[in-house]
Structure formats: structure tokens, C-alpha cells
Amino acid sequence: MRGSVLGKTKHHQSCIKPASQPQMLLLQPPQQRLKVPPPSVPFDKCQVEENEKIQCGTRDITAEQCENINCCFDGRQCYYGKAVTVQCTRDGQFVVVVARDATLPHIDVDSVSLLEANNPSCTPAGVTAAFAIFQFPVTACGTTIKEEEGYVVYENHMSSSYEVGIGPRGSITRDSHFELLFQCRYSGTAVEALVLEVNALPPPVPVAAAGPLRVELRLGNGECLSKGCVEEEVAYSSFYTRADYPITKVLREPVHVEVRLLERSDPNIVLNLEHCWATSTPNPHSLPQWDLLVDGCPYHDDRYITTVVPVDGSSGLQYPSHHKRFIIKMFTFVDQNTFTPQQDTVFIHCATAVCYPSSTNSCAQPCHRQRRAVAAVRKASSNQRALVSSGEVILTEERTTSAPDTKSNR
Template identity: 25%
Template sequence: FLLFFLYVSIFSDATFYFQIVNNTQVNTSDCPITYYGQEYTTVYTNFTGEDLFVCFNGYYNPEGNGDCIRVPNTDNRTYVDLNNDNDPSSWTGLTDLVHSSVSTVTNNVTCYLIFSFKSVSVLVQSSSFFIQTKQLSDQTLFCILRSILHDICSTFTEHGFGVKPGDTRQIPNTCTFLTCSRTSITSMKTCGPPGQCDGYRACSVKGLCTVTGPTVIDFSEQINSVSDRCEYSLLHDQSTGFSLKANFLDRRRRDVSFVDSLTLDFSDSGDIQLLQGHRVKVTGSPVTLTSSVQTFSGVDLSKDQTGVTASFSVNGSSVSVFFDGTTAQIYLNKSNSLTYEGLCVDSSSSSSSRLPSNSSCQDQYEDPADDTIDCAAVTQQCSILKSAPFSSCNLYVDPEPYIIACRSTLCKYPSVDNLRCQFLKAYAKACEKKQVDLQNWWTTAQYHPEPICEDKCSDHEFCGDIHGNTDCRCRAIFASKFTEQNRLGGPTVCQDNTASLSLVGCLLKEKSIDYTHLHLNDQTCTGVMDPDSHMLKFTFQSDSCGTEVTTNNSQVTFTNAVMTRNSSSDVITRHDKVFIEFSCSHPKPQLQNVAFKIIDNSVEVFLQSGEWKYTLTMKAYSDAAHTQLLDPKSDVRLNQKIWIDLETNGLNKDVVSVVTDSCWATSENSPNSVPRYDLIRDGCPNADDGTVNVMGNGEGTSNSFSFNMFEFSGKETSEVYLHCQLQLCVKKNNNCVPGCSFAGRRRRSLRYRRGAPALISMVWTH
């Protein structure tokens, strides 16, 4: 431009030439200025600090909309030079220069107006023909020239063509259009981020989206972070319905989320999931991958020691997805019209990209700050991406978004599980896509691969470091339900006479507790580890595993404990001792709440024993005097005392006596069924049941007994069957009365009548 100014200055003498030292009005009627379709005959110059403003409709007003040109001001040393030579031959050289520079200008130059300051100049001529150039100071200067015909808008040195007022033209080999009007020149880009103009006026997306930890670096290298634990759409093609989804979950802290899995959702075929541990599921079924490409529903899948890669095509787009369990990187090359949306297109679109799920995923947590983190040291560690060997890639992949992702995460989350390395690896992977060899960067960065758990971790676990070993750790939100109460599991689950307690396997690991060393009071009763949930379950009943049963006036309590196995052979131990007592309490049964009805009020059987033939009758009464005979309409409550009368007819009471040898109850019709509950054994009341009383047994041909009504526990059937077995005893030289005492049962020598014993049964139901 300096050459241009010097060239202009060789023409005939200017109409005037002088230095401007104050705000000045310059009469330009000899060379009127047409600026965006408006003609001006006065030019105003004023100085505002570091700038000089050349205006056409009044002095510069910061709040106004004046038509002005702003140029740098150097020591208020500005000169104006106006030339209006009427000799056309004087303008030939300048006209040729303009024509050679801007092919669309065909008019001849007839005058010029120059504002110059120090080493640069502003040339103004009275048509709104623009020249845009860059000087040594990199300031953009605007020059306005005049032609004798029509107004023309153009950017001169950058694009080299003009646009007539009222027309729109596309800048060659770009996706930008210029429109010239009488009042302004405007530009419109038809290819915005993440699109890139391909040099042939077509817009395409050729970019990388990186999701590492909670951070999303979109195709435009804009950065944002996910603050909750929801599923998001990274990439959604509106025309085909394809979606690439990312699920974010917590790890050691509740307030920092990490990308945990990816789902490739194809509307016309099954989903493909990329999971932790380099695992892949196709339509819900696990598949085994190797470094050789395998194709499932049009998706090429492969796996190496660094992670899993899925490559496919969607609506003319070539897509490649890489996932290693900590970082997802999506490479996209799309040459047709843009129909994509999602976090990879606009990382700030978290609200619209969040997918419907359990609303609790949006709950926010605020854990205490980790005072062991030195953020200054973290910043230095993350900035290694600007040092060799990473610096060799800085011109191709901007390291700043990756440094921000690293710093913002590690200033809040501890640098464990080789977390720092994942950000370096993500940058190295992006450089690899740009064909940049970082030359053994892992050695310089002291990189160690992130932990990978060969076995599947459960939903409430993630793969991390536990005391120097790689294993499944508890996620913070899940673990807090137990750790905040200083528990390892629970609560106790009680059902009938059974109790169970589940302990959290990952918490046991973090406490250095070997679950195989745990047992109940009875050492043979150990826990069962669920292979999927990794929950250790202990179960006991009221009469097993060393359970202690205690009662009070209203409660029955079953108590047991989980404890560490003690062995006298162990000289040392490296495991914490465990003693977790748990119990179940149940109210004592309110026996009077259940009413039974006798089915038959009297049962009679005909029997023969040797030479005797007789009948045996069983009757039930609600009173000791045997006056209130129970019938099917009578209610008998639990724990209500009833009397059973056993009478015979057809026996000589002077010769034989009837002995009730045993009476018992069952829940089914057969007297041999189980469970069985004894009321009378060996002619004596069951000493364990204080409600049984036997009267007149062996004294004559009839006897009776009483007991309190009961039902069988845990049985769906409501019947109680009462069975009694009787024998005939010859009185001659024999005492037929059974001998019973409280200290213990003893049986006198009785002589039963040969023959089948008499069996009689009666049933109640409720």
C-alpha cells in the first residue's frame, strides 16, 4: 500500500495538501465521496486517543451510527491530500493499477483524496469501492475509491472482486456470500461450526469430538462439562434417527462424573454398546473381539490393547468411534448437508441433549474439597501438552481444550487410577488422527495404562486401584448410603423365622476384608457371593447357624453375627476383624385372633380286639364339666382350652381298662404326615407343653384330656387333625394307670390286650 501511495503522489499537484492537528472538516466537493450509496461533500476527521476517525456525516460519536473509517492514530500527524486534475491522461497509471487489482472495476479514476499518517495511508475516492489490506501493524485499513460510473462494493486485496449494489456474490472457493446494498455491505457464512468449507463452495464436517472424564470437546473445539450422571446424545442424525449416546456415572466423588459407556443406536437394527473393560454387546449379547475387524449390522468392530473401535457410515458420513473406558473419541467426515445435533456438535447444548431417564440422575452433590490436591502442580502437569514431544502436534491439534479438561478435573478429583494419563492419551490419539508421530510420548510423560478389570464390575462399581491392585471399587453415591452410617451393608431382612444380611463386596475389598474368612456364630454358616451384584449374603433361621432366641412380654428376637474366622494356626493377619451383629424381632403371636371350627362334633368308630367288639367315640367340649359340646357352629380361639372325651361302649369295666397311649396333631389328614406335634406320649402329657392335662387314663373304659388350641406355623393349610391311639389293658394282676411325674416320665408295667390298637381322629379348621 505504501508503494501505491507513492505511485499516486507522482501525479500533478494536489488541489490542497496539509497536516491535520485537530478535529477538522474538509471540503471535498471537488472530489465528492460516495460511501455505500450516499454522496458526501464534507469529510470530518477527529482524534480519540489511539484512533483517527474519517467520517462522512458528522464527527465520530461512540453511541451513534455514523459512516466512519477508523485508522490508527500516530502522534496526531495526519495529512490530507486532495487531487482533482481535469487532465484525463494524469489518471492513466492509477486507473491501470486499479483495473489490474480488481477485475470487476472498469471505470476510470478521475480524482483522489488521501489521508496519510506516518508510514501508512488511507486513500479515499468518491465511489464506495473498498480495498481491504493489512500493513506492518496488522491493522485493517479501509480505502474508498471513486469511479465515474456506478458504485461498487468489494474487499480488494483479500478477495479481489467487486459486488454491485443490490447484488450478492460468493467469495471464490469459500462458503461466504457478500451482499452490497445502498447502506451497508454484509457477509453470510453458509458453513458454520462444526462445518468446514471444503474449498469447492461445499460445507462438510471433518472433525474430532473428544469426551474424556466429564468434559466434552466438540467438533469446533469448544469445551463444556457434564455435571450430572445422565445419558446424553453425543451425535444424532435427524434424517436417519441414528444416535450415539454416552452414559455418565460417578466414581470416587459424587460431584464429578465420567463417561462410562457408549451406545450406538441404529433405528433399523439392534444397539451396540461399548462398555467398561473393553467389553462390547451387540443387541444385548456379549461378543468377543480381536484386532481383526468383525462386522455386525454394518458396523466394523475391532479391539486392541488400547481400546475398542467401531467404524460405520450414516447418511453419507464416515464415522469412527473409539472408546477405552475413560475416553471416547468420535471422528466424523460428512460431505453433504448438515443434519447432526448433540454435544459433539455443540458442547453447550447439555439441556437439549440430555436423554430421558430416571430423574435422580440430575441430582447435584457437593463433596468436601480434597485438601491433598495441589492445583498449581496439577496445572503444571497438564501443561506438558505444550512441551516436547506433544508440542510437535500443537499446530495441528490445539492442546488448550485438553489442558483445560485435565486441569478442571484434577483440581477437583484426586489423580488416582492413572487419571492424569487419560488426558495425555486423548491428545495423543487426536494427534495420531492428524498423522503426527509423537515419538514415544508415554516415556516422557511417564504414562501408565489405565486399570482394566478383566471381570465385569457391577453397576454400582467401577474399575480402579485398591491398595495397589486393580479391582472393582464402589461408586461414591452407592457407597455413601453405607459409609455415612459406618456400615458395610444391610439392612437386615426379616421374614417369618428367617433373617438375612447382605454386605457390599466392594466395601469389603476397600477395607481389606476377605469375605471367605467371614461366617456366622456357627462357622459352617458362610455367606454366598452373588456373581453379578457382588453382594455377600448371610441367611439364618431361628433354629440354625447358632442363632440365639430371646423373648420378652411382646417380642421374640432371633440374633446372630457375622464375624471373622479365628485360627490358632495364623501367626499374623493382615485383615481387619469383623463383628456385625444383626437380629430380627417379631411380636409374640396373638393366638386369640384365630377362630377354629370343629368339622364333626362327635366321631365314632367300631373296633374288635380279640373276643371283644366295641365302639369308640371322641367328643370335644368347651368346658371342664363336659356340658358344652362343640359343634360346627362353635368358634374355638387360638390358645382356648378344650376338653376331649374318649368313651367306649361294649367293654366290661371290671375286666379291662382303656389306656390313651398317645395323642398328636398333624396339618394333614394322614396320622403319619409331618409336621407332627405330640400332646400325649406313653400315656403321659407332653412335658414341653404345659397346657396338656390327662384325666382318668387307664382307670376305666373312658378317659379324657385337655389342651390349649393351636395352629401350625408357616403352613398355608388351616386344618388341625387330632389323632389318638388307645390300647386295652387287662386289669387282673395289673395296674393299668400310666405312671407320670414332673421330674420325668416313667412307665409302669402294663399288659395290653393283644390286637390292633384303636386309632381315632378329629379335625378342626378356620
């Protein structure tokens, strides 16, 4: 992402060495039991492309043994699925396998690292386009040790880097920020693995905002259900209602925005968007902020540039010039100083103006226009302007496509 300072800031960045035949990583198949609940949404973690499969366990492992260590078996081999798999071996080793597809948006597996990222022995044993494989002693790589209810507990932490866009009034990210706190618990008779979830969502707070003009900002929720449908057209076929807020989105998920003029029947007038931006609170003047449209045009210092959707006679609308549409990719605000993800809520605001076309002013907002044209478009009295805001849009906790897999051996 590019901000106005071209802010490509990476955090928790690790030094990852190239993969060296990760499919040859051989582990003794421990007898393990699942320590986390099954996923609430059905997801087939075993749908892994043939050329991306990483061997799990020894070559002679049986289907039952493979299932016991929470891996996948295709009739020929045991392999890791699209999940985060944590295993503890009898000889005191952590084995952590992180799949690219374990979250939405997908993890950049090259950016995943342990606490002691600069220690060569703590870098991945192998990295492919789809997986990062870590194997290290339970006493190494920053592991903490404690005793708890008859167990010796070894605990470590893993996280990923993410890219930050730095703007003049705020900073954002659209990358998944993956964090994993995991344990190996050893007693006299058993070994258990445990994954602790982090980054819980705050409770939602419903919010509404309105402007003095009858202008409405709403978010489309139409879905493509047939082959060949055009998402940009279908998305605006239906909209969230006030009762639907707060709504949830994941990072980089498209947010389809429409601003429309209400209770006007003059087909000649034009609704223009002077400025659209996002905040983390319902107050449009609060900081931080992130620009979406400036003078009706996409904010150019954003790698995931806003898409302006043309609205014309083919839209089927009675007054196409009374509508403006654009698409953004969901993001979250980050702290200006530490660049850590800070806010999980986003509110969208637009300053609008009603324009009356004339022989000298077409009311068009071409993004290559000169300053003189910008000034002409802005000639509108105060009662022809309105500030309109969306309801609350909540960033979901990286929507995991499967629950983290944890296994122990007894």
C-alpha cells in the first residue's frame, strides 16, 4: 500500500530462509487428541493442490494415524491441510505448520516468524508458496516455561508482518495480521498441545448519522449467484437496511458504496461527491482519517485504489445523475506511532453537492480536469450541500477458514 509518504512499513518481519524439500520433513506420528472446538463454518481443509502438499508424519503412516495427528490422507500420503497445525513430539519438539489459506485474506507465509526471528535455528524449516513449517526444541526460540496443575508448560508466540499505508491524517492496513500463542504441556504420562486465540473483537456499537439535505449513503449487499454475472451490477441490486448495522467485513473485502439524492425529480441536476473519507468513529471530523475520494476522484496514494462505478442510463435507475457509486477494499486503522492495528470499526463519510449544469459547467468530475474546473464544480450554496455517513462497518477477526489444529501425543 502506498500512502502519501509512500509508507511501506513492515512489522514483526522475520528472516526466512528458502525452502529445502519441505516435503521430506519426517515426524514420528504422535498419538494426539484435539484441544480446540471444530470450526463453526464447514470448510474442507484437505482440498490442497497436489503440487502444494507437504508430507505429515512418516511415509508408512496409516490413514488412522494421519487422522489422529489432524492431518489429511488422500489414499496415498498423509499431508498438512489448509489450517494452522500445532504438534508436540515426545522428544520435546514444537512442530507448527501455517497454511497460507488459514485466514481471509490469505497470510503471507514469508512474513510469519517466531519471537527470536533473527536466530537462524528459529527460522522455518521449510517455506513454500502455500505453507511455512517450523520445527524447534520446546526450550528454544523465546519459549517460556512454567508449572501448572501437574504439567510443565512450554509457551511460545508467532506472528506475521503486515504492510501499512501512511496518509496525512491517518494510517491503515489491509493485510491479515496473524498471531498465534501456543503451548506444549508435558506431564508424567501425556503430552498436549494447546492454541490460545488472540485479537478478540470488541462488542459492536450501532451508530447512525444523517445530513441536512435528503442525501443517503448506503452499502450494497447483492451477491452473484449465477455464472457470468457482473459483481458491480449485482452488488447494487439490494442494500443493507438500518436494522442490518453494524455489518461485518474482512480485510480487502469489497465494500460497495452508493450515495443518492432523495426527493428530487429534476432529471437535469447532478449529485457530485466532493470528498469521501473513512474514520474509526461516527464523528466525521475525528482522527484518524483515510481519504477514499478527493474531488470525486480516487485517492491516488492508496495501492488498493477506490473504484468509481459509472452510473448511466443502462443502470435502470429513473434518475441516474442522482446517484454516485464506488467500491473500496476493507481496511483497519493502525496507530500512527507504533503502526499496530488499533480500530476494528470503520465509518464512511461523503461531502456532497448538488450541481446545476450550464453552458459553462457540465457538472462532470473527470479526474484529469484542471483546477479551474474543480472550482466551477464547487459553486453551490450551503443548502445544496450535505454531509452523509454510513452506519458502522466492523472488521471481523481474520475470518479463519478452519479452526487451528492442535495435537498432542500421549
